[in-house]
Amino acid sequence: MLSYISNILLSIDIVTPKYKPLVYTALGATTLATGAVFSSWESIKIIGLTILTGCAYGIANDMIACRDCIEYFTVGHFYDGLNLASRPVQSLNPSLNAIAWGMLATWPVCALAGVILSTIARAPLPGITLKIKAKQIAPYLAIAAVLTLTIAHIGSRQAQKIMQENPFAKYHDVPLDLQAGWEACNIRNLTGYKALALDSMVLAIGILAVRILKRRDMESS
Template identity: 35%
Template sequence: MQSLGIVLMCVAAAVCYGIVHDQVTARVCVEYFTVGHPPVFGTDDPTLLGLGWGVIATWWAGLLVGIPLALVARAGSRPRRTVGSLVRPVAGLLAVMAVCAFAAGVVGWLLASAGLVVLVGPIAQELPAERHVPFLADLWAHSASYFFGFAGGVVVMVMVWRSRGRAARVQSTGLDAAADHRSTTGNASLSSAATGGGFDQEARRIEATLPPGPRVAILGSTDFWHADSERTCARIGQLLAGIRGLVLLTGGVEGIGEAVGRSFFRARCESGQEPRVYHVLPEGEEAWDYGETLFAGADMTERREVLGRLSKVFLMVEGGPRAGHEADVAAAHGAVVIPVGRSGGHAAALFGKMSRPPAIDSDAWATLGSNQSTPEEAATAAIRAVQACVDSTS
């Protein structure tokens, strides 16, 4: 379904862009559509022509970009990109196309006015001479949109593929780090104490920049493995936003953290509250487009050590070895880790081997681990558990 969603998003984006684009160009030169195109619509109204040609001249372009983008984003064993994670790059591509189309239209107009480019052929004979310049301006604008749309689409695909490669390397690093973390002494607290001085200092530095209030950190996978996880995370974010004064921390990666974080951020903004979403990433990484990004550690392994020290309550959905590493660090520093067991991954393994934290009621705990729970029920149980743990640690 994610692959289909990516394709449909690209088609919808192309159509929306085409309609807006053609509303402008139809008013610059309506003859570009009435003379330069087949008489499909039988009207010379620029609004109707912009709507009609904005759809039929662009949907196929969105399809031609969307199908390979879906393959690049989802195929193979690398961590997969979701529809939501591709909205930003696709929107950026549309913005670049619009700027380039405007610039090309202006250049085309100037060159045609100077007689450096001319209209030839049957269209030139049919159009009055005074309409040649605007016709050529439209032609240049439309050509630029197609060229930069397809060329930019290739660039986006390369960027997406490379981002999946980076995520795969991060996941591999997490696997090695988690194995080292467990095997050094067999005791997570001893491992943290052995190298923790610098991480403790980094954590205190980050804490000094955070606003007062209870904190909850989100742990999990960079992709959605369980069919219900994305919906569960979106609902968790909405419900967490209702806890007054809560500060939400994420590890600054896609997947679980982004789904919860964006939902939380959106709900807070819609209710007029301060968002209070903070992402912790290694130095040199790119900041997120929502919330505030803080930087700690030289790489993802060090960042995990710091994040594991920043909260007394952690909520885990799915997760692999690197999320397990964060959970070990958090537990070693006295935090409560709440696993949504039904989501699978490390959360399921942790739920199966740990005892119910005393602050969490038995019904909520059972719901978190039950495969029969709906996303709404699991999210509600998770919030009850988080609220109880926050109250018990405050």
């Protein structure tokens, strides 16, 4: 599926030339993550699953954000009107932008989270033989993604409402009528990243706790 999308992008040349490395790296990473899920190595599976879950969250999140304020989605998030030169894709279509941004903005963070979770779940630890598999982590990754999306959406809507009721020029060069939408996108991103970090920490602690507690159960039985 991802290779199919990549071929479409190549054929219609919709990717902005100077951002092709950025976009195609994201596509490549997501494609590799898809393949990793089918690996026989559980550590690789966990990393791939974490990246895919993160990208799915990112795309879903940006499907909403790109409809709130498409002007926000320039590289660096500076106001450039509807100019396409500073956008990853040569289109203002919200769905295309959401797919591109959903992958390129989340895969590096989720790759790091995946490596950490994989290490905690599978690395040999003194006195601990139990190892956690990808399929055991998958439901919690899904729950974390849904929670993050919900928290980011609520925070975004609250911020947008406040800005709509009392509009002011918070963001430099952004027209007043776009300030509320810009605020919604900015808060959505910031809240999402914070929630992703917190979710990863909680999940990592949970995985480690399960491994330790299972060892104690085995010792006491």
